[in-house]
Amino acid sequence: MRRRRTSSGIMTVSAVAYAVTVFLLLPTILIIPMSFGPDRYLHFPPNGFTLHWYAEFFADPEWVDSTLFSLRIAVLTMIVATVVGTLVSLALVRGRLPGKSLFELLVVGPVIVPNIALAIAMFLVFDRLRLTGTTVGFVVAHTALALPFVIFTLLASLYRFDADLERAALSCGAGPLRAFFHVTLPLIAPGVVSAALFAFIISFDEPVISFFISDLDHKSLPRKMFEDIDYNISPTLAAVATMLTGLTLLALTAGHFLRRGMSRS
Amino acid sequence: MTKRPTSFTLGGRTYSPAASLLLATPFILVMILAFLLPLFTLLHESLSVPKFNLDNYARVFDQEVYLRVMLRTLRISALVTIAALLLGYPLAWLIARSRGLLLGLLLIAVLLPLWTSVLVRTYAWLVLLQRNGVVNQILTALGLVDAPVQFLYTEGAVVLAMSHVLLPFMVLPLYAALRGIPDDYMRAAQVLGAGGFAAFRHVVLPLTLPGVASGCLMVFLLALGFFVTPALVGGPQQMMLATLVQQQVTELLDWPFSGAIIGVLLAFVLCLVLIFNRLIRLDRFVGQV
Numbered sequence: 001m002r003r004r005r006t007s008s009g010i011m012t013v014s015a016v017a018y019a020v021t022v023f024l025l026l027p028t029i030l031i032i033p034m035s036f037g038p039d040r041y042l043h044f045p046p047n048g049f050t051l052h053w054y055a056e057f058f059a060d061p062e063w064v065d066s067t068l069f070s071l072r073i074a075v076l077t078m079i080v081a082t083v084v085g086t087l088v089s090l091a092l093v094r095g096r097l098p099g100k101s102l103f104e105l106l107v108v109g110p111v112i113v114p115n116i117a118l119a120i121a122m123f124l125v126f127d128r129l130r131l132t133g134t135t136v137g138f139v140v141a142h143t144a145l146a147l148p149f150v151i152f153t154l155l156a157s158l159y160r161f162d163a164d165l166e167r168a169a170l171s172c173g174a175g176p177l178r179a180f181f182h183v184t185l186p187l188i189a190p191g192v193v194s195a196a197l198f199a200f201i202i203s204f205d206e207p208v209i210s211f212f213i214s215d216l217d218h219k220s221l222p223r224k225m226f227e228d229i230d231y232n233i234s235p236t237l238a239a240v241a242t243m244l245t246g247l248t249l250l251a252l253t254a255g256h257f258l259r260r261g262m263s264r265s
Numbered sequence: 266m267t268k269r270p271t272s273f274t275l276g277g278r279t280y281s282p283a284a285s286l287l288l289a290t291p292f293i294l295v296m297i298l299a300f301l302l303p304l305f306t307l308l309h310e311s312l313s314v315p316k317f318n319l320d321n322y323a324r325v326f327d328q329e330v331y332l333r334v335m336l337r338t339l340r341i342s343a344l345v346t347i348a349a350l351l352l353g354y355p356l357a358w359l360i361a362r363s364r365g366l367l368l369g370l371l372l373i374a375v376l377l378p379l380w381t382s383v384l385v386r387t388y389a390w391l392v393l394l395q396r397n398g399v400v401n402q403i404l405t406a407l408g409l410v411d412a413p414v415q416f417l418y419t420e421g422a423v424v425l426a427m428s429h430v431l432l433p434f435m436v437l438p439l440y441a442a443l444r445g446i447p448d449d450y451m452r453a454a455q456v457l458g459a460g461g462f463a464a465f466r467h468v469v470l471p472l473t474l475p476g477v478a479s480g481c482l483m484v485f486l487l488a489l490g491f492f493v494t495p496a497l498v499g500g501p502q503q504m505m506l507a508t509l510v511q512q513q514v515t516e517l518l519d520w521p522f523s524g525a526i527i528g529v530l531l532a533f534v535l536c537l538v539l540i541f542n543r544l545i546r547l548d549r550f551v552g553q554v
Contacts, residue, residue: 009461017359020352021374024432027389028381030399034392042392044399080295088292095285103289106296112538113304114490116507117527120514121303124310124524144299147292166279176279205382208492208507212514225384229497233391241385248381252373 028245035238042235053239062224063236070204070221073135077142077203082196084143085150090180092151093158094166111148115208118145123212133215141213142203149202150195157191190259197255201248308531311524321525331509331526338506341424341495342488348428349435349484350477357439357476361446375440379433387494390426391417394498418500426498431487435480442476443469482541486534506530 030044035053037046057063091097092104110118122141123132131137165187169179185192207222214223221240228237280288311321325331360371378386393399394416401413416422446469454464492507499505506526513523 013355014359017355020356021371023352023429024378025374027393027429028378028386031389031392041397044402084291084295087288091280091285091288095280095288096282097285097289098282109296109300112486112534114486114530114534116490116492116510117531118300118303120510120523120527121307122299123514124520125303125306140295140299143295147295170279179279201380207382207384211492222382222384226493229384229388229391237388238392241388244382244385249377252376252380
C-alpha cells in the first residue's frame, strides 16, 4: 500500500518536471518553424515555407552592421576577458596576493550589483569620457561583466590539477613563464576554452549595458533587437531569434566536444 | 570558493607578492574603469547634486508614484521567485535522479535557455501572447474564447515571462544541492518507516535548504533589477524599477535622482546578500552536525 503511494507520488512529480521542461523549451522552439512562414503575422503552424525573412535580415544594412559590431566586440571581449581572467586567477591560486579578500569581493561584484545599476553608472561615466558607442567602451564594459564567470571557471580548473606538477617543472629549471606555457596552460586548457566561450556569449547577447552605451551609429545586435521588438515586431526578428538560438546550441556543443577532446589528450 | 576557505594557499605558491600584484593589475584596471569608478561617480552625484544632502533620496520615498513602482518591483520579484521555486524544484529533483542520456538531455534543456539571449526568450513570449499571437489563435480555434484575450501588458504576463527567463538560475543550485544527497539517506528513511513524502520532508528538504536559499536569492536579486522583459512584456501600469530609472536617464537626464534610486536598490541588494550569506552558512553548519 505504502509502496504504491510512493511510486504514484514519484510519477506525479516526474510528470510535473517533464511539463516544466516543455515550458522551459517550448516558447523558443516554437519560433523556429514560424520564422519560415510567409505571413507578416507569425502563424503556428506556418502557412508555407519561405526564406524571405532571412533574406530581409541580410539585405538590411542596419541588421548586418549591428551584427558585425556585436561580433567584433564579442571576439575582443572573449580575448581580453580570458587573458585578464587567467592572469588574476593565477595570482589568486598560485600567488601571494596582498589583500586577497578584497579581490574576492571585487570578483563577485558584477554578479551581485544589478545590471541596470552598472549600466546607468557606466552610461554616466562613459558619456563624460566619450566612450559611448566605441569599441573600447563596449569591450571594457563587457569584460567586467564576463570576468566573474571566466574567473570562477578558471579557479575550478586550477584547483583541480596538482600544483606539484608545476613545482616539479620549476625545480627542474623551468622559469615561471615556461612552466606556465608548458605545464599549467595545457592542463587547464579545457577550463580556458569554457571561460572563453562564456565570455563570447555574455558579450554577444548582453542587452542592458548595450542599451545605454550604444549610440545612433554604433548599435550592438541586442540593442537593435530591443528597438525592433519595441516598435515594429516584424518576422525578421523570428529569423534573428532562430539564428541566435542555433548559435547558442553550436557554442554549447562546441564547448562540450572541445573540453572532452582536450581532457582526453 | 566558499567551500574551500583555506584553499588559496593549497596549490603551492609559484608567484611572489610583487609578481602576483603584477598578474592582477589588468583585472584591477578593468574593474576600476567599468565597475568602481562608474558606481562611485553615480552615487556621488546622487548625494552632491545640486547640494550635498539626502534630498534626492528623500524624493524617492516622498512621492507616491515612485513608492508604488518600488512596491510593485518587490511584489513581482517575490512572485517570480515563488513561481521559479515551485517549477524548479520538481525539475531539479528529476535531473538529480536521472542518469545517462536522459541526464544529458535534461541538462541541455536547462543550459540552452540559460545561454540563449534574454531578448530571444522575451520575444518568444511576445509572439505567444500577442492579440493575434499563438495562444489566442489556439484559444479561438478551440472555441474557448470569442474575442482575443489581452495577455500582454498585464502583471500576469510579466510574472510568467520573467519566471521563464530566470528559471535556470533556480534549477542549477537546487540540482547541485539534490545531487549531493546520497541515495542511501532516502532509503534509510523509508526503511525506518517514513513514507515517500515524510522522507522528503524530513530528510531531503532540510538538506537542500542551502540550495533553495541560494536559488531564491539569485532569482530575487536578478528580478529586482530586471530591465528587458518587464520593459517589453509589461506596459506603463507594470513599470518596474529598472524602467523607471531608464526613463529618468534617457528622457529627463536626471542623473542625481536616478543615482538615488540606484543607491536605494544597491543598499537593499547588499543587505539581502549579507543576510542570506549568513543564513546559507548556518544551514551548512546545521547540515554537517
